[in-house]
Amino acid sequence: MAESSQSKSGGKKRPRSESEGDPDADADAASLQSIQLENDLNFTDTAIALQMMKAQFPKLDKVVVRPFILRSQLYSSVKDRTQVDRDLESLKKEAVVRVFKLNTGKDDHAIMFMDDYLAQMENAVKRYDAKDKQLSDVFDWFKQYVIKSKTDVSISHPELCSLLSNGGDVTEKHVTLLINAGLLTRQLIDQNLYWFVIPNIGSILKGLSQGRKELLSLINRTKYKEMVLANLEKKRLRLSPLDIRFHIRDLIGSGLLKTVQSPIGLLIRLSRD
């Protein structure tokens, strides 16, 4: 699958099988720009793709967020979507990554490595100083009992209480504290179900949806609704703190943009349907 795509485009795609040295090199901001997205668009394996995209996560100045990857970005990078889903499922079960459902758009999921998520949770808890020191034990209980055993994107209220009560007596105030700290959110359709969320990510999600719209309108304004990838990469998005590669991968994966080979190079075209 990936081999055929490599041979199709001739010598353009560098083989990505050895990735140990590359993430360190890519983390350097200067060399990020020098590697063309065109050479970097496809990967052979889900785990490698996750590592590479985590390394290429843009550095944000205002908010401190650990790198996360969107599911649609994975779909655009690895050819076989079913294999991506299955690999992701096994990575989830091994507790290497954690998947969260986002509220931007229809089927958005964010994938974060477990250690990144735990570090993000620590930051959020530190920043949120609980008035009642007794209640703040619930954060340790949450980390120890709930995160480790429940690998889904949502959890029901009875199950949450029973898992937390392994640490101590649980009351509604504990659950309120978790929601206020930003670790859980209620579901709109059902009051007894909660989504797991990445804390302090709100401004980035806003940037995500606005950046998507801006990128789509950018391509929409061109005469033939297409643009050369090399030129598109150089543009900067006004409304989103995330860089344009992030958005390009995401939109290709969700099917709103498609790539077309041309004599000039790779073109990005708005897909009509």
Next chain:
Amino acid sequence: MWTWKALKQREDGLLRPSAFRRGVVSSRASSLQLSNAKEFISLHRGAINSLEIDSTEGEGRYLLSAASDGTVAVFDTHRPTSSSTSSCASIAQHHPLFHLPRAHKFAISRALWYPVDTGLFITASFDHYVKLWDTNSTQVVLDYKLPAKVYGIAMSSIATSHSLIATATADVQVRLCDLASGAFAHTLSGHRDGVMSLEWSSSTEFVLITGGCDGAIRFWDIRRPGTFLLLDQSLSQLGTRPPLLPTPTPSNNESTSLPASSKSSSSTPILPAQKRRSHKKIQLKPPTQSSHPGMASSQNRATAHYGAVNGLRATADGFYLLSSGSDSRLRLWDIESGRNTLVNYEAMSIQTSKPIQLAVTPDSSLVFVPCLASLKAYDLWSGTTINTYRGHYESVNCCFFNAQYQELYTGSNDRQILVWSPSIPAATQIVYLYILGIP
């Protein structure tokens, strides 16, 4: 060319006749194009919501179509009524055998043939009525009044001991109407919002599968109350089923996979015993409804899709179920284990307001999904897009695969029924039809 070589091999005995037939059928099914030899002249003045060909033994000939202006029409797919002659090609035109202009007051959501023969057909509409018609006299024989608008109906084609019509309405209860007595047999309750799609199992005559607007897919055995299986999208299997004997170290997902077969096991999490403190744990409230073994608890809130389930189709062998939801995902479920097989069907956008009709080829190789104004064909097992059929001007609502001729019929909001037939050169077309035994 593949066929000539295969023909020679069949003559020599290197290729079995059944394998040859399978190869011919599947190559025809994957090369569909807008037909330039056949068309249906539809007199409907509203969006076409349902298409169905009768399933009588060996002869699937009559196409029943229903539209949102309350009209029903039947077409003969074998014999054209006239042909338009032009200088280069003649297209066989099929006019409706009959067209009922005022079958229902409001839009008809589904029309079905009686599974045994074409003497009866059943229509269900948004005017809350399900009507049974006699085909020869085109008169209503029976009608059932339901409390809310009807989204779909289904009758089991393998049923020998019952003749029940299952109805899916905007009301939370699924009602079974009995044809033999003309009354309601019983109601199945468990959904928390309206029911949009339903399907009888293709392997057992007593199992009904319903998909609701709350995103849940439930399996009902109509001989006893309650759901015995609820499909949960977070429970998955990677291709093959999990082993029958339990492994020594159970994973966390296994504990939630079985429906609440015993009340006591539903609240204990899997944790090492030495972490327990001395004070007691919070117990779950006991379920208010008594459950007996094999029945899923009514507290089970598992969803199969993040939106409404608007299309259901079981494969012909009865092992797998396809469901499409308004979250624009198509999922393949293994019915026996009740798990999501995680096959990812590439990006599609499914209309959210109406139930849609999916089609699967009988050898379970391709699935046809209406995606807004086009129809996409996916490989069932890998999820790759095989083909996109663009021909309609507005959203496609329904599609039906005629397995005998390998033709696809699609109906859409633009009031047209389009025919998609295999695009094979004319000389080999004659050979194919001869091989398939069609005179």
